[in-house]
Amino acid sequence: MHNKQDEASENARPHVVIVGAGFGGLEATKVLANTEVDVTLIDRHNYHLFQPLLYQVATAALTPAEIASPIRHVVRNAKNVTVFMDTVEGVDAKAKTLMTKGGRQLFYDYLILATGARHSYFGKNEWARAAPGLKTIDDAFELRQRILTAFEKAEMEDDAEKRKAWLTFIIVGAGPTGAELAGAIAELARCSLVYDFRHINPDSARIILADAGERVLSRFNPKLSAKAHQHLEGLGVEIALNARVNHVDDGGVDMGEHHIAARTVIWAAGVEASPAGKWLAAETDNMGRIIVKDDLSVADHPHIFAIGDTASLTPDGDTEPLPGVAAVAKQMGKYVARRILTDRSSKALSSFRYHDMGSMATIGRGKAIADIYGLRFSGFLGWLLWSFAHIYYLVGFRNRITIGLSWIWSYLTWQRGVRLITGQQEAEQSAQQKAKVRKAA
Amino acid sequence: MHNKQDEASENARPHVVIVGAGFGGLEATKVLANTEVDVTLIDRHNYHLFQPLLYQVATAALTPAEIASPIRHVVRNAKNVTVFMDTVEGVDAKAKTLMTKGGRQLFYDYLILATGARHSYFGKNEWARAAPGLKTIDDAFELRQRILTAFEKAEMEDDAEKRKAWLTFIIVGAGPTGAELAGAIAELARCSLVYDFRHINPDSARIILADAGERVLSRFNPKLSAKAHQHLEGLGVEIALNARVNHVDDGGVDMGEHHIAARTVIWAAGVEASPAGKWLAAETDNMGRIIVKDDLSVADHPHIFAIGDTASLTPDGDTEPLPGVAAVAKQMGKYVARRILTDRSSKALSSFRYHDMGSMATIGRGKAIADIYGLRFSGFLGWLLWSFAHIYYLVGFRNRITIGLSWIWSYLTWQRGVRLITGQQEAEQSAQQKAKVRKAA
Numbered sequence: 001m002h003n004k005q006d007e008a009s010e011n012a013r014p015h016v017v018i019v020g021a022g023f024g025g026l027e028a029t030k031v032l033a034n035t036e037v038d039v040t041l042i043d044r045h046n047y048h049l050f051q052p053l054l055y056q057v058a059t060a061a062l063t064p065a066e067i068a069s070p071i072r073h074v075v076r077n078a079k080n081v082t083v084f085m086d087t088v089e090g091v092d093a094k095a096k097t098l099m100t101k102g103g104r105q106l107f108y109d110y111l112i113l114a115t116g117a118r119h120s121y122f123g124k125n126e127w128a129r130a131a132p133g134l135k136t137i138d139d140a141f142e143l144r145q146r147i148l149t150a151f152e153k154a155e156m157e158d159d160a161e162k163r164k165a166w167l168t169f170i171i172v173g174a175g176p177t178g179a180e181l182a183g184a185i186a187e188l189a190r191c192s193l194v195y196d197f198r199h200i201n202p203d204s205a206r207i208i209l210a211d212a213g214e215r216v217l218s219r220f221n222p223k224l225s226a227k228a229h230q231h232l233e234g235l236g237v238e239i240a241l242n243a244r245v246n247h248v249d250d251g252g253v254d255m256g257e258h259h260i261a262a263r264t265v266i267w268a269a270g271v272e273a274s275p276a277g278k279w280l281a282a283e284t285d286n287m288g289r290i291i292v293k294d295d296l297s298v299a300d301h302p303h304i305f306a307i308g309d310t311a312s313l314t315p316d317g318d319t320e321p322l323p324g325v326a327a328v329a330k331q332m333g334k335y336v337a338r339r340i341l342t343d344r345s346s347k348a349l350s351s352f353r354y355h356d357m358g359s360m361a362t363i364g365r366g367k368a369i370a371d372i373y374g375l376r377f378s379g380f381l382g383w384l385l386w387s388f389a390h391i392y393y394l395v396g397f398r399n400r401i402t403i404g405l406s407w408i409w410s411y412l413t414w415q416r417g418v419r420l421i422t423g424q425q426e427a428e429q430s431a432q433q434k435a436k437v438r439k440a441a
Numbered sequence: 442m443h444n445k446q447d448e449a450s451e452n453a454r455p456h457v458v459i460v461g462a463g464f465g466g467l468e469a470t471k472v473l474a475n476t477e478v479d480v481t482l483i484d485r486h487n488y489h490l491f492q493p494l495l496y497q498v499a500t501a502a503l504t505p506a507e508i509a510s511p512i513r514h515v516v517r518n519a520k521n522v523t524v525f526m527d528t529v530e531g532v533d534a535k536a537k538t539l540m541t542k543g544g545r546q547l548f549y550d551y552l553i554l555a556t557g558a559r560h561s562y563f564g565k566n567e568w569a570r571a572a573p574g575l576k577t578i579d580d581a582f583e584l585r586q587r588i589l590t591a592f593e594k595a596e597m598e599d600d601a602e603k604r605k606a607w608l609t610f611i612i613v614g615a616g617p618t619g620a621e622l623a624g625a626i627a628e629l630a631r632c633s634l635v636y637d638f639r640h641i642n643p644d645s646a647r648i649i650l651a652d653a654g655e656r657v658l659s660r661f662n663p664k665l666s667a668k669a670h671q672h673l674e675g676l677g678v679e680i681a682l683n684a685r686v687n688h689v690d691d692g693g694v695d696m697g698e699h700h701i702a703a704r705t706v707i708w709a710a711g712v713e714a715s716p717a718g719k720w721l722a723a724e725t726d727n728m729g730r731i732i733v734k735d736d737l738s739v740a741d742h743p744h745i746f747a748i749g750d751t752a753s754l755t756p757d758g759d760t761e762p763l764p765g766v767a768a769v770a771k772q773m774g775k776y777v778a779r780r781i782l783t784d785r786s787s788k789a790l791s792s793f794r795y796h797d798m799g800s801m802a803t804i805g806r807g808k809a810i811a812d813i814y815g816l817r818f819s820g821f822l823g824w825l826l827w828s829f830a831h832i833y834y835l836v837g838f839r840n841r842i843t844i845g846l847s848w849i850w851s852y853l854t855w856q857r858g859v860r861l862i863t864g865q866q867e868a869e870q871s872a873q874q875k876a877k878v879r880k881a882a
Contacts, residue, residue, distance in 0.1 A: 046862045063504040065859040072637035085593040152526040196513035419511040421487045
């Protein structure tokens with residue numbers, strides 16, 4: 001197959017390799033589908049993930065299948081698109097080749113880097129074990145398992161202090177992910193679980209949302225921030241602002257002068273880009289994102305583009321780079337795909353411009369804030385807008401239907417359908433079984 | 442809380458401990474709900490699993506949440522029932538106490554052992570890694586990940602021999618689980634995946650169903666067996682009967698004189714009981730099941746009962762013990778619960794009798810065999826019966842609705858909504874991250 005691709009590059013059909021099937025990579029693929037280029041789309045997962053709803057998987061409201069679609073299935077009708085499940089490990093820009101973990105060498109004429117971001121502990125990687133973040137489906141499983149297990153452990157705990165630590169949840173970082181998680185955990189405790197225990201009252205759980213900044217959801221307009229703050233407090237979330245986290249371990253969090261005992265800590269405080277910048281030894285910003293030119297190409301590499309969370313682009317007149325949100329990634333994906341097609345047809349294309357349609361965040365059942373073209377909404381109306389927008393943007397017709405039903409179901413019954421603790425115990429057992437196997441072998 | 446339970450046992454209300462929330466344990470709990478006894482239900486999972494449909498999770502047709510319900514939620518209205526998520530590690534029958542992994546000592550007046558079974562490799566535990574079985578949700582995730590990954594690897598493989606091995610699936614054991622898995626994998630390859638690849642034709646996959654016996658689904662009437670055989674062959678499943686498996690490893694299976702190269706091998710050939718028999722040093726049969734008296738109590742332990750896959754009971758006049766199926770477990774659960782209540786009221790209760798309503802098994806889309814009170818059905822009519830019966834017996838109203846929708850959706854579109862590969866890669870990454878953490882620490 002390598003040969004086939006090499007041949008292709010000698011022919012008229014150029015080979016576009018897209019690394020990452022997130023919002024940006026998938027959008028670029030869709031524009032290039034059934035055009036005069038050959039596309040190879042590489043992702044380490046076999047699915048495209050609708051990340052904005054991942055917190056609902058972590059809090060047992062949705063199943064992963066409701067927010068993820070197999071990439072192959074999404075692009076099945078684009079016969080010029082080949083999908084590989086593999087992990088890219090490096091790029092040789094001189095040879096126009098990239099190397100994968102699976103041992104593949106792939107020649108490209110154009111390369112689109114859409115490799116996304118992971119959570120960052122600002123150099124404190126040792127906190128990762130005690131305070132996992134939320135970026136992948138397996139992260140969501142891990143959080144769901146920890147959150148649900150905490151209530152189970154509390155139910156079985158005789159010691160009041162220890163029980164309290166099991167029932168304390170600290171979310172570090174009050175951006176959209178942190179705020180949405182805090183709201184969802186509060187609802188889980190106050191509503192869904194409330195009749196299910198005999199020794200504890202889940203309603204007594206403390207949910208603490210901590211942030212180093214001065215307000216929650218600081219990327220929003222201050223008025224909407226204040227609304228969100230109010231919604232969160234209405235759900236019984238304690239909000240700690242200007243809170244400096246000095247230490248995190250299995251026992252809890254040191255915040256400012258205080259130690260708060262908590263067995264569940266979730267990290268939603270920051271992200272860093274994937275190592276794509278290192279592959280090219282390109283100039284990156286403080287989050288590791290490649291600083292791109294105004295056509296999203298990488299300096300000195302006119303055939304390599306970086307988009308979404310992999311790219312750092314500060315629009316003229318602005319002081320901050322564009323934020324790492326789905327809308328930016330999608331618009332960038334669409335632009336670079338057109339840029340490549342235009343390049344072939346030698347037409348000029350103006351530089352990339354982001355059209356900001358606004359942003360939204362939800363806080364628990366029936367409450368959200370939304371800022372759409374400068375119009376501000378909050379409360380139930382905000383939530384309706386948020387729901388419609390998210391269902392509309394979900395990839396795949398089936399997902400829209402089943403998510404719609406899941407939400408209506410949760411809304412009517414206060415129940416969460418996915419309260420399954422999987423993984424942890426099995427991991428222990430399988431370790432035991434492996435040990436047994438080793439012994440037997 | 443220990444004290445509370447000790448007090449309870451001194452009072453009039455006896456304490457019934459049920460270990461295992463499968464079909465048997467849950468049925469016993471339901472009968473004892475809101476009666477004059479206190480019940481503690483212990484399970485190592487937080488969910489009740491509808492195991493007969495687990496193969497549909499392994500083959501990406503259903504999500505785990507559709508076939509599992511949180512135990513607490515199922516019994517939330519039974520205020521005399523306490524649920525603990527814990528693993529029992531031993532029983533002190535003299536002291537009427539059981540010990541858990543979580544360090545709990547639990548006093549009981551009556552004990553119901555409903556701890557189920559796991560797959561058995563007949564002493565060849567070293568085959569477990571190459572040929573996993575299907576008993577838990579995490580088993581199903583593992584199989585799903587292996588089956589879907591095999592097609593991904595085949596798509597990326599340049600070597601024809603190796604590609605063939607990735608596209609060969611061997612299922613060892615042609616009981617209900619094996620036959621249902623073989624049919625479902627055949628449909629996945631022949632229908633759901635058929636347009637999604639560029640370098641391979643998933644339709645060319647070999648699915649081999651091997652059994653040491655003389656026919657598939659040998660517990661059924663020979664005519665129905667023959668029908669199922671025919672249905673399976675119609676789906677392109679190769680059936681190897683009288684097939685002795687001599688060796689299994691990552692490269693494939695040695696069967697009789699032949700070696701068949703296969704990267705995916707699934708074990709559905711046998712089960713063994715949980716270690717409950719060892720806890721009591723009770724007499725067990727060759728599968729490790731406790732040989733129970735005709736009131737399902739354990740010899741010399743009139744207050745300890747074993748039910749479902751934990752019990753071995755051969756009805757008068759029969760030569761074989763009752764099979765390890767849901768209906769037996771449920772009827773046994775109901776019986777022992779009544780037995781305990783009767784014991785309290787000093788009324789006599791006749792010995793346990795199993796009422797066999799029949800059995801059914803499905804083979805792919807729209808085909809099944811069913812034997813109901815001696816009436817035999819196959820083909821589409823069998824499948825309709827099978828579908829209604831399974832939806833009817835599913836615990837929880839929501840599950841019934843969503844499974845119904847999932848099936849209708851799959852039926853109309855040939856699509857499978859849950860084609861997500863999770864776990865494996867993440868496990869690697871998390872190992873890397875942990876290594877990183879260790880380095881940083």
